[in-house]
Amino acid sequence: MKCIVMAGGFGTRIRPLTMSIPKPMLPLVNKPILERIVSHLKKHGIEDLIMLLYFQPEVIKNYFGDGSDFGVKITYVVPQEDYGTAGACKMAEEYLGDEERILVISGDLLTDYNLKAMMDFHEKKKAMVTIGLTRVADPLQFGIVITDENSRILKFLEKPTWGEVFSDTINTGIYLLNREVFNYIPK
Template sequence: MATDAVILVGGFGTRLRPLTLSAPKPMLPTAGVPFLTHLVLRLREAGITHVVLGTSYRAEVFEDYFGDGSRFGVDLRCVVEKEALGTGGGIRNVASALRADTVLVFNGDNMIGVDLVDFVESHRKTDADVTLCLTRVEDARAYGCVPTDADGRVEAFLEKDPNPVTDQINAGLYAFKRRLIDTIPAGRPVSVEKETFPGLLRSGADVRGYLTTGYWRDFGTPADFVQGSADLVRGVAPSPAVPRPGERLLMPGASVSPKAKIYGGSTIGARTAVGAGADIDGSAVFEDARIAAGAVIRRSIVGNRVTVHPGALLEDCVIGDDAVIGAGIELRYGARVWPGVHLAEGSIRFSSDL
């Protein structure tokens, strides 16, 4: 039986600004390729080849890169939201592009290491109307909780609570019977978590939970983005796009001095140059950057065409495209440097927004 995949990628990615000023969050380089590439290739690997992207912000970036999907081994179509419709509204908006009776829906900023074949088989075996992929977290207070009974039936959708009743949370992956998608109201914003799923429970629909112990991470914040990218490089997170995991990933044309240290799952983008004595740990450096001798970069994202001068220190930072970090500058504590900003040599900065 055929399965369709819907990936919701319409968000603005505000938590990852300034990087998302020039590209949507799912298209930011992650372990050497746009983040969404990892999911598309995993779908192909699982035999799911009809993929629909629910786009909005910078929709043309997805279309230009993926085209019809053929070079990735899938049949891909983009459906554009003209206004923000929320998660449920975004699913309803792509309904006309669906073909199969089983539809997987993904939040486009989550990395989920679940066995997709087993997830689909579980959904069909129980004959559920909707199956939610669930994961456990150490501290569920920041998430909506999803308690289930002994048979895996979802009992409730609970908003963030200081005293969670379960450590099970929504992992951002759902399996729908196709007919259920047509019951979502069209043409207006709908939250699948706050409206669609609670409404299905009230109506007596069979909503199941599927608990995964595989990898899971929301890539929405800079800290999660750099950790997730490093996890992909090191093979902690699964992806066919990273065939040889290791401590570092050098993209074509990257030039790294043999006296530089690149480790912790760092990625060095295409045509980027790294000088002698540079120390780059657990970071993502994009294309055409220049990292000078003695620069230190830890757990940071460095945008396209950025120049980092000798002796600069970046820790837990986001550096926008075309920025220049002067010699001896220190940036820590979540500092963000906006595109094109030049920080003068010798000034010491700890600001969160430059």
């Protein structure tokens, strides 16, 4: 399985920390957050990564190189414009080969999310898209979600105000997509 790592954001909400370094490269206990994600993916057997970069891409490229020092293979995609999550994923499509399922993960995520359980759930539900969800006490910095009894998303709102909060369940920034989803993303 290939993984698209979304590592191009500006990290504006945590400036000035991200004025000179991309948010995924901020250190946590002497390792960049992105290195921790790469290790987590490798632990789950995902070793073919497509990193989508935008803000200061050379910092990430210089650190990871081709990925071999980290036990993975990395392909870099650097769009000329900020196309958002779906648009950037569409730009990575040509590097997916014949993969039928693709994991997408935010490059600034601190997680121990069980990717195997997510893959099993996706398969069991015969889903086209599976979004990793979790509950939090303060959902203001996240996309909030309500699901029905069959785990289908009924409502989604990105970064609500307190007056808009309708759930404590959030989008983790981890997605599992069937290849056909790319047919629905405009070029």
